[in-house]
Amino acid sequence: MEKTFLMVKPDGVQRGLIGEIVARFEKKGYKLVAAKLMVISQELAEKHYAEHKERPFFGELVDFITSGPVFAMVWEGENVIATARQMMGKTNPADAAPGTIRGDFGITVGKNVIHGSDSPESAEREIGLFFSSEEIASFDKLTDQWVY
Numbered sequence: 001m002e003k004t005f006l007m008v009k010p011d012g013v014q015r016g017l018i019g020e021i022v023a024r025f026e027k028k029g030y031k032l033v034a035a036k037l038m039v040i041s042q043e044l045a046e047k048h049y050a051e052h053k054e055r056p057f058f059g060e061l062v063d064f065i066t067s068g069p070v071f072a073m074v075w076e077g078e079n080v081i082a083t084a085r086q087m088m089g090k091t092n093p094a095d096a097a098p099g100t101i102r103g104d105f106g107i108t109v110g111k112n113v114i115h116g117s118d119s120p121e122s123a124e125r126e127i128g129l130f131f132s133s134e135e136i137a138s139f140d141k142l143t144d145q146w147v148y
């Protein structure tokens with residue numbers, strides 16, 4: 001089954017949005033298979049956002065993502081990578097539809113509450129950066145028979 005990497009960013013943690021965000025993916029029917037509260041090192045931040053290294057906002061982005069604890073998660077389910085991106089909303093909360101996480105909880109692009117992998121390749125890469133294989137649970141969720 002497909003897996004994705006999602007992370008409540010430092011602004012979302014400080015604002016008390018972890019529970020609200022986890023609840024949305026739980027209610028959707030997805031399965032949480034790994035989660036931890038952690039502070040991202042400079043090195044991990046630079047690896048995680050390597051694709052943006054040449055962008056003018058890279059320094060700010062790394063400073064922000066390392067500025068306080070994040071809540072890192074792995075979620076599993078059918079088409080979870082693309083659907084989680086839809087549930088998050090557009091990168092800039094100003095463009096994100098109401099009902100999406102960024103549309104409901106964010107105002108500016110620099111503090112947009114949540115990260116989510118944008119493709120199968122980035123999901124695999126990001127899960128590997130943040131979690132060891134022993135940290136990812138493999139189990140049957142009994143309610144899946146009422147979801148699928």
Ligand code: DAT
Nearest residue numbers: 052057061090091109110112114115116118
């Ligand atoms: P996403 O997080 O939706 O995958 P992205 O990968 O293009 O978006 O950018 C990563 C993060 O960088 C994004 O969540 C917020 C920040 N960012 C993107 N564009 C920005 C901009 N023009 N100014 C400041 N920060 C920006």
Ligand code: MG
Nearest residue numbers: 115116117118
């Ligand atoms: Mg991205």
